[in-house]
Amino acid sequence: MFDIKKDNWESSYAKGQNFIYYPKEETVKFLNRFIKKKKSLNKYIQLIDSPQKLRGLDFGCGIGRMTILLHEFDIDGYGIDISQNAIVEAKKLSEYFGFNLEGFLQAYDGEKIPFDDNYFDFTISEGVLDSMPFELAKRLIKDIDRVTKKYFFLSLISVESADIFRQVKDKEFFDGEVEVEEEHEKGTIQSLFSRQKIEEFIKDTNFKIKWCELHTVDSCISNYQHGRWYLVLEK
Numbered sequence: 412m413f414d415i416k417k418d419n420w421e422s423s424y425a426k427g428q429n430f431i432y433y434p435k436e437e438t439v440k441f442l443n444r445f446i447k448k449k450k451s452l453n454k455y456i457q458l459i460d461s462p463q464k465l466r467g468l469d470f471g472c473g474i475g476r477m478t479i480l481l482h483e484f485d486i487d488g489y490g491i492d493i494s495q496n497a498i499v500e501a502k503k504l505s506e507y508f509g510f511n512l513e514g515f516l517q518a519y520d521g522e523k524i525p526f527d528d529n530y531f532d533f534t535i536s537e538g539v540l541d542s543m544p545f546e547l548a549k550r551l552i553k554d555i556d557r558v559t560k561k562y563f564f565l566s567l568i569s570v571e572s573a574d575i576f577r578q579v580k581d582k583e584f585f586d587g588e589v590e591v592e593e594e595h596e597k598g599t600i601q602s603l604f605s606r607q608k609i610e611e612f613i614k615d616t617n618f619k620i621k622w623c624e625l626h627t628v629d630s631c632i633s634n635y636q637h638g639r640w641y642l643v644l645e646k
């Protein structure tokens with residue numbers, strides 16, 4: 412049994428943290444490049460084969476901004492998260508944007524994904540598998556492998572972000588994990604990723620790296636630096 416930090420995530424959402432209302436540009440790009448290319452207001456070119464309407468899993472969906480995006484692309488998007496508070500908010504947000512996602516959003520136990528093998532054509536996950544102990548993330552990516560047919564698009568915080576955490580002493584290179592002391596997401600775990608750690612992360616799955624970008628941001632007025640990996644894994 413892992414400590415999945417459910418109470419910390421519930422309390423984070425109760426304070427309105429991670430109420431991010433619009434999808435990430437990188438996720439829009441992933442959908443356009445690998446899943447469905449939008450050609451006009453309601454026309455798409457589908458880029459992967461499927462006998463039925465495409466299904467996508469938004470793993471660790473938070474308040475559902477990317478689950479809603481999947482439905483905008485006319486994909487059956489399912490969002491799961493350990494936080495019931497987040498799921499309640501996701502239902503409100505989807506209604507606000509005119510979607511009824513009853514049956515598409517659910518809280519789960521944080522360890523076993525409640526869907527059958529190969530249920531999804533693809534999975535997306537933004538900033539989730541880096542928000543937990545590495546050992547749990549390694550177990551969960553195997554379960555994502557189980558439920559996913561083709562692609563897994565994910566983002567992970569990189570070693571360049573060590574600056575953000577005052578408890579990290581070796582800011583030059585740190586690819587371990589820390590318990591967050593700062594107010595935002597207090598008490599949760601952040602696991603920072605190097606390229607080597609990514610290889611270790613996927614080595615026991617059927618996924619291979621199809622596309623990998625490291626996006627770094629440097630402040631012009633201080634030494635602040637931040638980085639995230641954006642990865643497309645493929646079978």
Ligand SMILES: C[S@@+](CC[C@H](N)C(=O)[O-])C[C@H]1O[C@@H](n2cnc3c(N)ncnc32)[C@H](O)[C@@H]1O
Pocket residue numbers: 415420429431470471472473474475476491492493494497521522536537538539542543
């Ligand atoms: C930084 S937030 C990102 C939320 C969302 N993906 C987004 O981009 O808006 C991390 C999310 O991971 C969820 N989470 C943490 N542990 C999880 C687990 N074991 N399984 C699924 N979700 C988890 C948290 O509840 C939280 O919603």
